[in-house]
Amino acid sequence: MATLNSVGACRSGFSLLLSSxxxxxxxxxxxxxxxxxxTLLKQDIKVLESIQDKCLCMIVGGHATSSTIVLKHICNLPSMKFCADALMAKFCIRSRFLPAQCLLSLLHRHHTVYSSLVSLRKTHLLSNLPPTLKLRSPSVVKNHFESIREAGFATFLQSNTQVLIQACHPVLGVDPILFLPASRVERGRLIRWRMGWLPGKPKECPCGSDHTSRRHLLNCPLVPATLFEQLPQPDHDQIHRLDFAISSLPLSSQxxxxxxxxxxxxxxxxxxxxxxxxxxxxxxTEHGV
Structure with a gap:
């Protein structure tokens, strides 16, 4: 990762989408x-998640302890826990169709107590496979795993109160701000807003009436009100107008x-x-050209 970081997978190099x-x-x-x-323990998963977070922080230039929840969501990168579960489930599915004389099949049949397949089959993804699913079709299995991931993310949003992740798209997929036509600086501002680095730590606003918080900047006299009038209006005041506008962008570059x-x-x-x-x-001198 350090090598990739040195040749362009960094904040001042490739785009965030390419780097991810x-x-x-x-x-x-x-x-x-x-x-x-x-067979992974909770501590093993924790270590894997921290390694992934460290690599992603290297890409965006964040602090080693910076939150990567929003970053992983806008890049559509699953957690290491999900990756491990998916790999285990696919391995167990493939083992079902191995020839009877295969070494793994023989070991499992004659030494079931010591077979790792027993513990591997307890993974969440495998236990939720419908009996009617066509397991021989990799695309069908992959789509089913993604549907489980989407359901898990929906449940996560319901129980999570973090403002930044709640402001993102409620569905899984690459955020449009990573691929819609924009200059490097403009795309950087969109990403920084999503991640909370813009406005960043609140400080005294030059207008002198408040601090540079997300709430104040909606009504700051230094930002022309006519610009906000051109944005789509959310259904209720609890949704930040800028977040709503960004989440309403088209999901395809076409x-x-x-x-x-x-x-x-x-x-x-x-x-x-x-x-x-x-x-x-x-x-x-011009924006969005």
Whole structure:
């Protein structure tokens, strides 16, 4: 991961979407090695999760202890617990169709008490497989696992009160802010807003009426109110208007961008100027082009 980080999988290098795919393709596979045949303890899962969090923090330049809940959600990266369960379940499914004279089949049949398949088959994903599911079809099994993951995420949202994760898309998938056409700086602001790094730690607002909180910036006189009027209106006041607008963006790069795309990016530019007044914004004369 340090090698990938040094050649571009970092905040100032590749896009977050590309960096997350490089991590998933080349690095996470090393963490997954052997998980399909291992009976893991809670402490083992905790270590694996911390390793994944550390690698993701290297990509975005976050602190080693920074929360990665939102980051994993917008990149559509499952937890290591889910990855381990999926690998174990797939291994057990494949073992059902092995020839009777295969070494694994012989060991399991003659030494069932000592067979690791007994404990591996207790995984949550495998125990929830319908008896009518076509187990010989990898795509069917994969789709079923994803449906279980989606149901688990829906349950997580109901029991979780964190503002930032509640503000994200309620469904699993890559967040549109990672692939919709935008400049590097504009995309960076969208990601920082999602992760709570913008506005960041509240400080005295230049307007002099309040602190730079997410709540205040909706009504800050330094941000033109006409821009907010062009955003879609949420059904109730509990949903932040900016979060609602970002979550209403098209889920495909092939779909046309909404009419409020430029006002949205302009609002985030104003917020960045307010919260980080020492930055260089002179080169940004147009937004969303």
């Amino acid at each position: 795919r490089l991590y998933k393709t080349f690095v996470r596979l090393k963490f997954e090695y052997g998980l399909a045949i291992s 779909e046309p961008r909404h009419a409020y795309w430029i006002p949205l990016l302009t609002i985030l530019w104003h917020i960045d100027v307010i919260c980080n007044p020492d930055g260089n914004y002179s080169y940004e």
